[in-house]
Amino acid sequence: MSLKGKVALVTGSTSGIGLAIARALAAEGADLMLNGFGPADAIETERAGLARTFGVRALYNPADMSKPEQIAAMVAEAEAKLGAVDIQVNNAGIQFVANVEDFPNEKWDQIIAINMSAVFHGMKAAIPGMKKRGWGRIINIASAHGLVASPQKVAYVAAKHGVVGMTKVAAIETANSGITVNAICPGWVLTPLVEKQLEDKAKEQGTSVEQEKQAFLSEKQAMTKFTTAEQIGGLAVFLCSESAATMTGAPVSIDGGWVAQ
Ligand code: NAD
Numbered sequence: 001m002s003l004k005g006k007v008a009l010v011t012g013s014t015s016g017i018g019l020a021i022a023r024a025l026a027a028e029g030a031d032l033m034l035n036g037f038g039p040a041d042a043i044e045t046e047r048a049g050l051a052r053t054f055g056v057r058a059l060y061n062p063a064d065m066s067k068p069e070q071i072a073a074m075v076a077e078a079e080a081k082l083g084a085v086d087i088q089v090n091n092a093g094i095q096f097v098a099n100v101e102d103f104p105n106e107k108w109d110q111i112i113a114i115n116m117s118a119v120f121h122g123m124k125a126a127i128p129g130m131k132k133r134g135w136g137r138i139i140n141i142a143s144a145h146g147l148v149a150s151p152q153k154v155a156y157v158a159a160k161h162g163v164v165g166m167t168k169v170a171a172i173e174t175a176n177s178g179i180t181v182n183a184i185c186p187g188w189v190l191t192p193l194v195e196k197q198l199e200d201k202a203k204e205q206g207t208s209v210e211q212e213k214q215a216f217l218s219e220k221q222a223m224t225k226f227t228t229a230e231q232i233g234g235l236a237v238f239l240c241s242e243s244a245a246t247m248t249g250a251p252v253s254i255d256g257g258w259v260a261q
Contacts, residue, residue, distance in 0.1 A: 002028050002029070002237075002240075002241060003025060003028035003029045003030040003087070003237075003240060004028075004029030004030075005029070006029075006030045006031070006084075006086040006087055006240075007030065007031045007032075007033065007078060007082045007083060007084045007085055007086050007087070008022070008025040008026075008030040008031070008032055008033070008085075008086065008087035008088075008089065009032075009033040009035070009074070009075065009078050009085045009087070009088050009089070009122075009126070010022040010025070010032065010033070010034065010035065010089040010091060011035045011036070011063075011065055011089065011090055011091050011092040011118065011122065012035065012036045012065070012091045012092030012093060013032075013034045013035055013036050013089075013091065014034065014035075014036030014037060014038040014042075014043055014046065015036060015038065015191065015192055016189070016191030016192060016193060016229055017091060017141060017186070017189055017191060017229045017232050017233075018036060018089070018091040018092065018141075019036075019046070019229070020228075020229030020230050020232060020233040021089050021091065021139075021229075021232060021233045021236045022034060022050065022089075023050065023230075023233060024230070024233025024234060024236060024237050025087065025089075025233075025236065025237065025240070026050050026053075026054040026056045026058070027054055027237075028237055028240075029054070029055075029056060030056060030086075030087060030240075031056045031057040031058065031082050032050060032051075032056060032057070032058040032059070033058075033059050033060075033061060033074065033077070033078040033082060033085070034046070034047055034050075034058060034059065034060040034061070035060070035061050035062070035063055035065075035074060035092070036092060037062075043060055044060070047059070047060045057082060059077070059078070059081060059082065061073075061074040061077055061078075065092040065113070065114045065118035066110060066113040066114050066117075066118065068117070068118075068121040071118060071121040071122055071125060072121065072124075072125045075088075075122065075125035075126050075129075076125070079129055084129060084133060085126045085129055085130070085136075086130070086133070086135060086136060086137065087136070087137045087138075087139070087240055088122060088123070088126045088136070088137070088138045088139070089139045089140075089141065089236060090118065090119040090122045090123070090138070090139070090140045090141065090163075091141040092114055092115075092118060093114060093115045093141065093193070094110065094111060094114055094115065094193070095111075095153070095156055095193055095196075095197065096110075096111060096155065096156070097152040097153055097197065097200075098152055099151070099152055100154050103154055103155065107155060108154070108155045111155035111156055111159055112155060112158070112159055112162075115155075115156065115159035115160065115163070116158075116159035116160075116162040116163055116166075119140050119162075119163050119166060120166055123138055123166070123170050123181070126138070127170070127174060127179070130174070130177070130178075130179050131174070131177045131179065133178075134177065134178040135178045135179070136174070136177070136178065136179035136180070137179070137180055137239060137240045138167075138170065138179065138180070138181040138182070139182055139183075139184060139236050139239050139240075140163050140164075140166075140167050140181070140182070140183045140184070141163075141183075141184050141186070141232075142160045142163040142164050142167070142183040142184065142185045142251060143156070143160045143185055143186060144185055144186065144187050144220070144253065144255045144258040144259050145157045145160045145161075146160035146161055146163055146164040146183060146185050146251060147161075147164065147185055147251060147253070147259045148258070148259050150220075160185075163183060164183050164185070164251045167181050167182060167183040167249060167251065168249045171248040171249030171250075172249060174248075175248060175249075179248075180239070180244065180245065180246075180247060180248040181248055181249065182239050182244075182247060182248060182249070182250045182251075182252055183250070183251045183252065184232060184235055184236065184239075184252050184254060185251050185252060185253045185254070185255060185259070186227055186232055186254050186255060187220065187221050187227055187253075187254070187255025187256045187258040188216055188217060188220065188221065188226050188227065188255075188256070189226060189227050189228065189229055189232065190213075190226045190228075191229060194216075195209075197216075198212045198213060198216065201215075201216075213226075217256070220258050221255060221256035221257055221258045222256060222257030222258070222260060222261060223256030223257050224256075225256055226256075227254055227255065227256065231254065232254060235252065235254055239252070
């Protein structure tokens with residue numbers, strides 16, 4: 001229980017990678033502020049289950065990551081009710097695919113707001129408390145698309161490159177305050193965000209989702225295997241550990257060799 005007494009705020013933790021990270025941090029004893037969209041009863045079942053299974057305090061805040069004032073209010077609520085935000089995982093994200101000339105302006109604005117600006121607003125709200133307490137871990141969930149591009153993902157690639165850039169800036173600014181700021185850059189992880197892309201592609205190509213899984217993996221990764229959300233959770237726990245105390249400003253790839261090629 002290496003994180004007992006710490007409080008972790010994980011955005012977009014009602015599904016996929018965020019939920020697995022929240023679970024991994026709670027398994028190490030961290031109290032949780034959960035966030036994300038979904039049916040209220042399912043979220044409440046998840047919240048209560050995490051609290052009971054791991055013996056931690058767990059709250060839920062429904063902040064919309066495209067609304068800066070709601071992000072600041074969620075950080076303030078965690079500090080007021082749980083005592084701190086020691087670990088902040090900026091994870092919420094969405095996807096939309098189209099060529100640049102066909103990309104709807106409102107999708108561009110939405111992806112930039114949720115996948116990029118929310119990370120800035122989150123860090124801005126959490127860093128003062130971390131500095132006061134002399135300890136903090138910020139983990140920004142970027143992507144292999146924070147380091148390299150793919151077609152039809154202009155907003156996502158721009159946002160994730162932005163996340164890697166702001167991770168470095170925040171890391172330098174907080175380097176001697178007991179705070180580390182790192183970005184996790186996953187390759188393919190089988191979550192609802194990717195399942196939708198697989199289904200859309202299979203429909204468009206007249207293939208099966210199984211065929212598209214293999215095509216997605218072999219097109220981008222050296223290793224033809226999905227990373228699991230639980231493996232990303234394990235990496236987040238490591239970044240919070242004493243072994244990672246001097247690791248800061250790093251984009252950490254966990255991508256089956258995607259960006260090595
Ligand atoms: P997911 O769709 O399973 O989960 C996304 C989460 O974000 C959900 O909890 C959802 O409710 C929340 N969310 C979406 N819009 C929100 C908003 N406006 N306000 C608050 N919460 C909101 O997707 P995932 O694959 O788990 O993605 C999590 C992160 O990992 C994203 O930032 C994504 O870009 C990144 N990522 C995913 C993969 C992958 O292959 N799945 C790869 C690299 C990076």
